[in-house]
Amino acid sequence: MFWFMQGLCCLPVFLVIWSSSTFIISYLIAIYRDDVDLIFPYISDTGANPPESCIFGLMTFISACAGIATMYARYKFVEKLSEETRVVSASLNRAALVFGMISCFSMCIVATFQETAMTGVHDAGALLFFVSGVLYLILQSVISYHANPFGSSVNVCRVRLFIAILALVALFPTVICAIFVKQTTLHRDREDKDYPFHLASAVCEWVVAFSFVCFFLTYIDDFKLFTLRVKTEYEE
Template sequence: MFWFMQGLCFLPAFLVIWSSSTFIISYLIAIFRRDVDLIFPYISDTGANPPESCIFGLMTFISACAGIATIYARYKFVEKLSEETRVVQPCLNKAALWIGMISCLGMCIVATFQETTVMIAHDIGALLFFLSGILYIILQSAISYHAYPFGSSMNVCWTRLGIAIIATLAFFPTVICAALVKHATLHRDTKDEDYPFQLSSSVCEWIVVFSFICFFLTYIEDFKLFKLRVKTEYEE
């Protein structure tokens, strides 16, 4: 049996590969068409103009759906683990589930409303995505420690905690420096006074996003341990 056929590990594997491809493909197309600058544009900038905006929107929506499926599967795994061992409080597990869903909703909003068309909606979606995403990986890091030695190894627990710390630390300069950018345009002059803020903000944004991707990468081994089955009951 191939590794991706074990349990449900294909879910986080698909999420990681698809999400990475989403950001890289839209970036490469935007660079090829010279719609953005080569050095660290905002991720949203790479999906602002067609045709990359269409590709970015579709692929991001699929990533959000894969995220929902992965987050729900993780929730059911922890729920089953808690029924047998009582190592994780149900309220903590449910909180992580709903916060993760809100983060995926933020992704859908970002994919639907480009920053060049409806900036307010786009910014709200991005804030939902980042804030909820960081809270989700922090909660899941805590859940991993509570569940140890069931499920994840201690090395995985430390890895998840490290990723959560990196994402949290990168989030603050992303928001603060973005607030100091005076001119929100796709092309920037390095001589602009606020260019260092824009560069710092965009670099940290990429760090936060790929921290999320790396976090879901740690799910692959856990997801080899279980499967989900749908039970249908017919009521007369």
């Protein structure tokens, strides 16, 4: 059996590959069509105009579905682990799942309401996605330490904590600097007064986004250890 066929590790593997492809493909198409600047556009800028907006919306929706499946599998794994060891409280596990589901739903909002068409809704969805997503990373890092040594190794726990802290630190300039960005066009001039704020916000946005991707990479070894089964009962 190939390593990616062990347990449920195909879920985080697919999520990481597909999400990374979503960002990269939309960016490459937007650059090819000269819809955005080469140097650090906002992620949403790369999916603002058709045809990349159609691809970005579809691929983001699939990423959200894969994220829901992966987060729910992680929730059930921690729940099963805690049935015998009592290392993780049920409320902490549920809180992480709730924030994870909110972040996935917010991804759909971001992909559906393009920033050039519905700026307010798009920005609200993006803010909700980043905040709830970072909270999910933090709670999962706490869960990892609580579950040790029954769950992940200490090194994996440290990697998750580092990624969560990196995402949290990058979140603040992403949001704060975006407040000072007044121009909403897809092409920016370096001479614009708000360009440094745009650049800082965009760079940190990409850091937060790929922090999520790297965090789910750490799930692969854990997901090799378990499977989920659906039990069907028929009542007359």
